[in-house]
Amino acid sequence: xxxxxxxxxxxxxxxxxxxxxxxxxxxxxxxxxxxxxxxxxxxxxxxxxxxxxxxxxxxxxxxxxxxxxxxxxxxxxxxxxxxxxxxxxxxxxxxxxxxxxxxxxxxxxxxxxxxxxxxxxxxxxxxxxxxxxxxxxxxxxxxxxxxxxxxxxxxxxxxxxxxxxxxxxxxxxxxxxxxxxxxxxxxxxxxxxxxxxxxxxxxxxxxxxxxxxxxxxxxxxxxxxxxxxxxxxxxxxxxxxxxxxxxxxxxxxxxxxxxxxxxxxxxxxxxxxxxxxxxxxxxxxxxxxxxxxxxxxxxxxxxxxxxxxxxxxxxxxxxxxxxxxxxxxxxxxxxxxxxxxxxxxxxxx
Amino acid sequence: xxxxxxxxxxxxxxxxxxxxxxxxxxxxxxxxxxxxxxxxxxxxxxxxxxxxxxxxxxxxxxxxxxxxxxxxxxxxxxxxxxxxxxxxxxxxxxxxxxxxxxxxxxxxxxxxxxxxxxxxxxxxxxxxxxxxxxxxxxxxxxxxxxxxxxxxxxxxxxxxxxxxxxxxxxxxxxxxxxxxxxxxxxxxxxxxxxxxxxxxxxxxxxxxxxxxxxxxxxxxxxxxxxxxxxxxxxxxxxxxxxxxxxxxxxxxxxxxxxxxxxxxxxxxxxxxxxxxxxxxxxxxxxxxxxxxxxxxxxxxxxxxxxxxxxxxxxxxxxxxxxxxxxxxxxxxxxxxxxxxxxxxxxxxxxxxxxxxxxxxxxxxxxxxxxxxxxxxxxxxxxxxxxxxxxxxxxxxxxxxxxxxxxxxxxxxxxxxxxxxxxxxxxxxxxxxxxxxxxxxxxxxxxxxxxxxxxxxxxxxxxxxxxxxxxxxxxxxxxxxxxxxxxxxxxxxxxxxxxxxxxxxxxxxxxxxxxxxxxx
Numbered sequence: 001x002x003x004x005x006x007x008x009x010x011x012x013x014x015x016x017x018x019x020x021x022x023x024x025x026x027x028x029x030x031x032x033x034x035x036x037x038x039x040x041x042x043x044x045x046x047x048x049x050x051x052x053x054x055x056x057x058x059x060x061x062x063x064x065x066x067x068x069x070x071x072x073x074x075x076x077x078x079x080x081x082x083x084x085x086x087x088x089x090x091x092x093x094x095x096x097x098x099x100x101x102x103x104x105x106x107x108x109x110x111x112x113x114x115x116x117x118x119x120x121x122x123x124x125x126x127x128x129x130x131x132x133x134x135x136x137x138x139x140x141x142x143x144x145x146x147x148x149x150x151x152x153x154x155x156x157x158x159x160x161x162x163x164x165x166x167x168x169x170x171x172x173x174x175x176x177x178x179x180x181x182x183x184x185x186x187x188x189x190x191x192x193x194x195x196x197x198x199x200x201x202x203x204x205x206x207x208x209x210x211x212x213x214x215x216x217x218x219x220x221x222x223x224x225x226x227x228x229x230x231x232x233x234x235x236x237x238x239x240x241x242x243x244x245x246x247x248x249x250x251x252x253x254x255x256x257x258x259x260x261x262x263x264x265x266x267x268x269x270x271x272x273x274x275x276x277x278x279x280x281x282x283x284x285x286x287x288x289x290x291x292x293x294x295x296x297x298x299x300x301x302x303x304x305x306x307x308x309x310x311x312x313x314x315x316x317x318x319x320x321x322x323x324x325x326x327x328x329x330x331x332x333x334x335x336x337x338x339x340x341x342x343x344x345x346x347x348x349x
Numbered sequence: 350x351x352x353x354x355x356x357x358x359x360x361x362x363x364x365x366x367x368x369x370x371x372x373x374x375x376x377x378x379x380x381x382x383x384x385x386x387x388x389x390x391x392x393x394x395x396x397x398x399x400x401x402x403x404x405x406x407x408x409x410x411x412x413x414x415x416x417x418x419x420x421x422x423x424x425x426x427x428x429x430x431x432x433x434x435x436x437x438x439x440x441x442x443x444x445x446x447x448x449x450x451x452x453x454x455x456x457x458x459x460x461x462x463x464x465x466x467x468x469x470x471x472x473x474x475x476x477x478x479x480x481x482x483x484x485x486x487x488x489x490x491x492x493x494x495x496x497x498x499x500x501x502x503x504x505x506x507x508x509x510x511x512x513x514x515x516x517x518x519x520x521x522x523x524x525x526x527x528x529x530x531x532x533x534x535x536x537x538x539x540x541x542x543x544x545x546x547x548x549x550x551x552x553x554x555x556x557x558x559x560x561x562x563x564x565x566x567x568x569x570x571x572x573x574x575x576x577x578x579x580x581x582x583x584x585x586x587x588x589x590x591x592x593x594x595x596x597x598x599x600x601x602x603x604x605x606x607x608x609x610x611x612x613x614x615x616x617x618x619x620x621x622x623x624x625x626x627x628x629x630x631x632x633x634x635x636x637x638x639x640x641x642x643x644x645x646x647x648x649x650x651x652x653x654x655x656x657x658x659x660x661x662x663x664x665x666x667x668x669x670x671x672x673x674x675x676x677x678x679x680x681x682x683x684x685x686x687x688x689x690x691x692x693x694x695x696x697x698x699x700x701x702x703x704x705x706x707x708x709x710x711x712x713x714x715x716x717x718x719x720x721x722x723x724x725x726x727x728x729x730x731x732x733x734x735x736x737x738x739x740x741x742x743x744x745x746x747x748x749x750x751x752x753x754x755x756x757x758x759x760x761x762x763x764x765x766x767x768x769x770x771x772x773x774x775x776x777x778x779x780x781x782x783x784x785x786x787x788x789x790x791x792x793x794x795x796x797x798x799x800x801x802x803x804x805x806x807x808x809x810x811x812x813x814x815x816x817x818x819x820x821x822x823x824x825x826x827x828x829x830x831x832x833x834x835x836x837x838x839x840x841x842x843x844x845x846x847x848x849x850x851x852x853x854x855x856x857x858x859x860x861x862x863x864x865x866x867x868x
Contacts, residue, residue, distance in 0.1 A: 236717035237686030
C-alpha cells in the first residue's frame with residue numbers, strides 16, 4: 001500500500017469528508033454502545049432526541065454551540081494563515097476577565113454603549129494575548145504551539161488568583177467567583193425564559209464577517225497567501241510578519257468574544273469552570289469545518305449536539321456521556337485522514 | 350577519436366541491456382509508450398528528450414523504482430525482476446542521480462561503503478574497502494581523497510564519489526541522470542574524459558540529457574524520446590544539433606536573432622554592494638551598471654552570490670554596504686512591493702517555491718505583488734472581476750495552457766507556470782528585468798518563448814539582468830557578460846570577446862585573485 005499524489009484535486013471531497021467523518025464516528029459509537037450494554041439504535045435515538053428532539057433540547061444545543069462558534073472561528077482564522085493558535089482557551093478567559101472588570105458596575109453606562117465597549121475591550125485583551133506568541137514566532141522562531149498552549153495554563157492560574165483576590169465577589173460566601181455583571185452589561189435572551197442569548201446572533205454575525213474578510217478583502221487574500229507559502233508571499237512583497245500580527249489580533253479577538261458571550265450572556269459571572277475546554281474543542285470545530293467560517297457554524301452545532309445529546313442519553317439509556325467525547329474525537333481523526341486524500345490517493349500494489 | 354574507436358577486444362557488440370516494449374501509464378498519461386532499446390558493451394548511449402518526455406520514468410523502471418505496465422528488461426541475457434532496485438544493483442546496474450545521494454557529514458570512504466556492509470557487523474572492513482577504492486580511483490582516473498568529508502568537496506568531486514560508489518558495487522552498466530547540470534565547463538570535460546575511460550574498460554553507459562552539444566560530444570548513439578515515445582535513434586556521427594533539436598521538439602525550432610541596438614540610459618546601478626553572510630560575505634563590493642535596451646548575462650557556478658544579488662535587486666534583503674540606484678535615484682528602503690511598483694520585473698529562480706503559490710488559483714497568483722493597487726482592490730476590497738479579466742488576458746497573451754483562471758496553479762507544467770510568471774511580470778512594461786534561471790527545466794519550445802520575450806523587452810527599452818548556468822543561453826542573449834565567483838563580480842565583457850572556455854576558467858575563480866580589493 002502506498003500514497004500517490006493526485007494530479008487532479010477533487011472538490012467533492014470537501015463535502016464528502018465531513019459526512020464520512022460523522023458516519024465513522026457513529027460507527028465507533030455503536031460498538032461502544034454495544035459494549036456498554038445498550039442497543040446502538042436506542043443510544044443514537046436518545047442522543048438525537050436529547051440534542052434536537054424538543055425545543056428545550058434545541059435551545060440547549062445552540063446555547064452550547066455559541067462559544068464553540070467563536071473559538072472555532074478563532075482557530076480557523078489562525079490556522080488558515082498557518083498560525084497554530086492552541087491558546088483560544090486563554091484568550092476566552094481574557095475576554096471573560098474584561099467582561100467582569102468592566103461589566104460588574106465599574107462603568108455605569110447604558111447597555112447600548114456598555115456592551116459594545118466590553119466587546120471591544122475583551123477583543124483587545126484576547127488579541128494582545130496572542131500577539132505575544134506571534135511576535136516571538138515571527139522574530140525569534142519560537143514555536144507558537146508551545147507558547148500558546150502553555151499560556152492556557154498560565155491564564156487559568158491567573159484567573160484563579162483574580163478570583164481569590166481583586167475580582168472576588170465579597171458576597172460569594174468564600175467561593176472563588178466574581179461579582180455578577182450588571183443588567184446593562186448582560187446580553188439579552190433570545191427567547192424569554194430560555195438560556196439562548198444574543199451571543200448566538202453575534203457568533204453567526206462574526207462567522208459571516210470572517211467569511212467576507214476571507215473572500216473579498218485584501219487581508220483575507222494576504223492570510224491565504226501567507227498560509228500557503230510564506231516564501232512566495234515575502235517575495236511578492238506581502239508583509240508576512242504584519243499579516244501574521246493582524247491574523248493574531250483577529251483570532252485572539254474572536255476567541256475573547258466567547259468569554260464575553262459566556263459571562264454576559266449565560267453564566268453572569270466568572271468562575272474557574274467557565275469553559276469546559278471550549279478553546280480546545282474550537283480546534284476540532286475548525287478542523288471539521290475545513291477552516292471555512294460558515295462551516296464552523298455547522299461544525300459547532302454538530303459538536304454541541306453530540307455533547308448535549310449524550311448528556312441526555314446517559315440519563316435515559318445509562319451509557320456514560322463520555323461517548324460524546326469519543327464520537328467527536330473519531331470524527332476529527334477521520335476528518336484529518338480524509339483531508340490527506342484530497343492531495344493523495346491510496347494505491348494498492 | 351577515442352569514442353569512435355571503442356572496439357574492445359571481446360565481442361564488441363555484446364548486448365548488455367535490452368528493454369523490450371516498456372509501457373508505463375500514470376492515469377491517462379502514457380509516460381512510456383512501448384519503448385524498446387538495446388545497450389551495447391563499451392558504448393555511451395545518450396537518452397535525449399525534453400522534460401516530461403519520459404526519460405526519468407524509463408530509468409526508474411530500469412532501476413526498479415517503478416514497475417512497468419507492459420514490457421520486459423533483460424540484463425546480460427537474463428530477465429531482470431521488475432520493481433527491485435536490489436536486483437538491479439546485484440546485476441551490476443548503477444545509477445548516478447542528478448541530485449547527489451551522499452551523506453555530507455561522512456567521509457568519501459564511508460559514503461562509498463555505506464549500504465554494502467551488513468549493519469550488524471561490529472567493525473567494518475575499511476582496509477579492504479580502502480584498497481578497492483584506491484584501485485578503482487587509479488584505474489579510472491577518478492581522484493578523490495578517501496578521508497575527506499563530503500561537505501568539504503566541490504560539486505565535481507562529489508560527482509566522482511557518486512561514480513566511484515557505483516563502480517565499488519561492481520556496476521557494469523552506469524546510468525547518469527543529467528550529470529552536467531551542476532558542473533562548470535571544465536568539470537564537464539573532466540567527466541567526459543572519465544566516461545571515455547569507463548567505456549574503454551567495457552562498461553556501458555546511459556547518459557541522460559537535454560543538452561544537445563553534450564550529447565554530441567560524449568555519445569556513440571543517441572536515442573530521442575518525445576512524449577513517452579521513442580521517436581528516433583541515430584549514430585552520433587551521422588546527425589547534428591539541428592536535427593536532434595527538431596526530433597526532440599517535433600517541429601523546426603528557429604534560433605533567436607539578437608540584433609545589435611544602441612543602449613539606453615543607465616537604469617540600474619550597483620556601487621560596491623556588499624552583503625554580509627555567515628562566514629564570508631555573500632556579496633563583496635559588487636558594482637555594475639545596467640542600461641536600457643541591454644541584457645547583461647551573469648555567469649557563475651550556482652551558489653557564488655547570484656542568489657544574493659537577486660535577493661538585493663528583488664528588494665528582499667538590504668545590502669550591508671554600498672548603494673543601489675534605480676534611474677538615478679538611490680534606494681534606501683528595500684521592499685519587494687516598492688521595487689515592483691518602480692518598474693522592476695522579477696523572475697525568481699525557484700518558480701514552484703517562490704514564483705507562485707501553488708495552492709492558490711492562477712488569478713490569485715497574478716496579483717500577488719499588486720493586490721493593493723487599483724483596479725485589483727479599492728479600500729481593502731478585492732475586485733475579483735478585474736482580477737479575473739487581468740488573469741484571462743495574461744493567459745491568452747502568454748499562451749498559458751490551463752483549465753482556466755480559477756484552476757490551482759500547482760497543476761500547471763513548469764513551462765506554463767513560467768509563462769504565467771512572465772506574463773505577470775511583463776504586464777506592466779517593466780524597465781528593469783531580473784531573470785534568475787528563467788529557462789531552467791523548461792522544454793525547448795518554452796525556452797525559446799522566454800528568450801523571445803526577453804529580447805522583445807530589450808527592444809522596447811528594458812534593461813535585463815539574466816542570471817543563468819546555461820552558458821549557451823548567456824552567449825546567445827547577452828550584450829555583456831559578467832562572472833560571479835565567491836560573492837565577487839568580474840568586470841563586464843562584451844559578448845564577442847568571450848568564449849565558453851574563458852567563462853569556464855573564470856567560473857572556477859581565475860582572474861578573481863587580484864580583483865578582491867580593486868572594485
